[in-house]
Amino acid sequence: MKKVCWPYFDPEFDNLTERIxxxxxxxxxxxxxxxxxTVVKVDSVNKQGLLLEVVQVLTDMxxxxxxxxxxxxxxxxxxxxxxxxxxxxxxTDQRVINNIQQAIGANKGTSLKAKTQTSQLLESDPPSEPTAIELTGxxxxxxxxxxxxxxxxLHCNIVEAHAWSHNARLACVAYISDQSSDTRIDDHRLATIEDHLTTVLRATNTTKSSENNSNQQEVKTAGLPEGEGTTTTVERRLHQLLLSVRDFDEPRSSALAVLKLEGGDEERKTSVLVENCEEKGYSIVTxxxxxxxxxxxxxxxxFTDMQYQIFHASVDSHGGYAFQEYFIRHVDGDAFKTESEKERVVKCLEAAIERRVCEGVKLELSANNRVGLLSDITRVLRENGLAVVRxxxxxxxxxxVNAFYVRxxxxxxxxxxxxxxxKKEMGPIDxxxxKEMPARLSSPERHRFSIGDILKSQIDRFSNHFVAIK
Known part of the structure; x- marks a missing residue:
């Protein structure tokens, strides 16, 4: 009997069609x-900023x-x-797994949305949405x-606020509403608030003020809730604001950058190295x-805010130490062209790593909300010689619910x-x-893997889709 040969159908054919x-x-x-x-695998049509959106979804959870x-x-x-x-x-929580798939998967063709607490608040009660303001100085x-x-x-109720201080620069994003009506502040009054806050920012006690320095003191209204407000997180905006006032130019505090190994005097500093891969036209940043x-x-x-696109990357952590390797190009398609460009990338990455690091004391306070509560708490901290760094x-x-990092x-x-x-001065407050201290590394060994392993595994993966015909 003549053997019947059926055409081969790849079991992944349906998925491939869906992907196309x-x-x-x-x-x-x-x-x-x-x-x-848990392993999370994401396959998608690429676009600039997509990696950041995926990482943000995982971080928000x-x-x-x-x-x-x-x-x-x-x-x-x-x-x-x-x-x-x-x-x-x-x-193990199936609800979290479902949320990851829904947030990243874009199963209905929607773009990724990484929402902050404030954006969720705005959606739930649009008529009384607060006004977002940004301060740098x-x-x-x-x-x-x-x-x-x-x-x-100024009779403003602070609904939410986030502030970072790094290298003698401050960035703050605050959401405010009218004290009496708890509604959005009108534009005329908002202009007065901006002028008053700008005066506060510029009232520095130092004698080193210059025209260039004064230009870094800025208060402006953020465009929320539509547009970037619902997709750009507050923390990303704080990175952008500090980058805009060049916090990376100030000398870095060695206390933030140095890591002491357990059981010895050897020290490790945050290290950022850059080189060009001439064969492939990439810049490699480790x-x-x-x-x-x-x-x-x-x-x-x-990288995203500096207009660099990440083509390949590998990240790993071992013994309390992290290793990251990025293959990047500028959005114009070029690798690093000058030494000054390399130096700027190194400084900006070092600053981004340090901004979130706060050594000292963390105070978590909870109290019945009232107008002026934040002012009273920060006044007590100031009068007792404590500076808020975050x-x-x-x-x-x-x-x-307030959290302060103080020194x-x-x-x-x-x-x-x-x-x-x-506590006695602060009244009925929980x-x-x-104490926030730098963690010691358990091992001086650095676990590293190469981007070549990634490429090889992907080539093997694609090879599995082909069938040899004999």
């Missing part, structure tokens, strides 16, 4: 391959990226991330307290530093008993105190 014709993004969650991590492989050649974007939850375990002890007091005097949450977000954010302010119903303005260690005594 839509939807434009697929997300696979693998909980079986690894014992301690409080997931830690322990390893990552990225490739976006040939107009197709392929990512593999090893992620863990806040406790360092793989993801030269930092000084007590400046955040002065800003809070000025808003209270980052080695202390590992922490949101590290990949901070570095990818910087702040996250939010209101949840009738409660105000002594004289540079001395903060007396923890002294902090405890401040106060939790945490």
């Amino acid at each position: 014709n839509g939807p434009t993004c697929r997300v696979l969650i693998d909980n079986e391959s690894l014992e301690d991590s 409080n997931l830690t990226i322990s390893k990552g492989y990225v490739s976006s050649d040939a107009e197709w974007f392929m990512d593999v991330f090893h992620v863990k939850d806040e406790r360092g375990n793989k993801i 030269t930092d000084r002890p007590g400046l955040f307290s002065e800003i809070s007091a000025a808003l209270a005097e 980052v080695q530093c202390k590992d922490r949450r949101k590290l990949m977000f901070d570095t990818v954010c910087t 702040a996250d302010i939010a209101t949840r119903g009738e409660k105000a 002594d303005v004289s540079g001395c260690d903060i007396d923890m008993e002294f902090i405890e005594s401040m 106060l939790a105190i945490k």
Whole structure:
């Protein structure tokens, strides 16, 4: 009997058709391959900024990226991330898994949306949406307290606020509403508020003020909730604001950059190295530093905002230390052209890594919300010689939840008993105190892997789709 030969059908044919014709993004969650991590795989049509959007979704869900492989050649974007939850375990909650797929997958052809607490608030109650303002300027002890007091005097209710201080620069994003009606502030009154806050920012005690320095003192209204407000997170905006006032130009604090190894005097600094790959036309950037949450977000954010496109990347963490390798080009298609361009990228990445690092004391305060509460709390901190280097302010119903990273303005260690005594001055407030210290590395060995391993694995993957005909 004559043998009948049926045409070969690739079992992945349906998926391939879906990938070609839509939807434009697929997300696979693998909980079986690894014992301690969940694997998130993303395949999508590539676009500038897509990697940042994916990383932001994972970051917003409080997931830690322990390893990552990225490739976006040939107009197709392929990512593999090893992620863990806040406790360092793989993801077992099906609701979280579903949320990851819905947020990244774009199953209905929608673009990725990484929303902040404020954007969610705005959606739930559009008529009473707060007004977003941005402030940048030269930092000084007590400046955040002065800003809070000025808003209270102007009869503004602070719904949410986030502030970072780095290398004598301050960036703040605040969401304010009218004190009496809790509604959006009209444009005429907003102009008065902006002028008053600008005066506060420029009232520096130093004698080094110059025209160039004064131009960095700025207050402006942010365009929320439409447009970039719903897709650009507050933390990314803080990166952009500090980048705009060139916080990377100031001498870096060695206390933030140096990592001491356990059991020895050897020191490690944050290291950023750049070189050009002439054969492929890439610039290669390697980052080695202390590992922490949101590290990949901070570095990818910087590349994106500096108009660089990431074509390949590998990230890994081992023994409390992180290694990242990026193959990039400028959006105009060129690798680094000059030494000054390389130097600027190095400085900007170092600044992005350091901005989030706060050594000292973290104060977490919870109290019944009222107008002027933030002003009163920051005044107590200022009067007791404590400078706020980072702040996250939010209101949840009738409660105000505030987190401050503070340090002594004289540079001395903060007396923890002294902090405890401040509770009496703050009144009926729940106060939790945490000492933020740099973690020691458990091993001096650096675990590194090459981008070549990624490319090889992808070539093998594509090869599996072909069948030899005999």
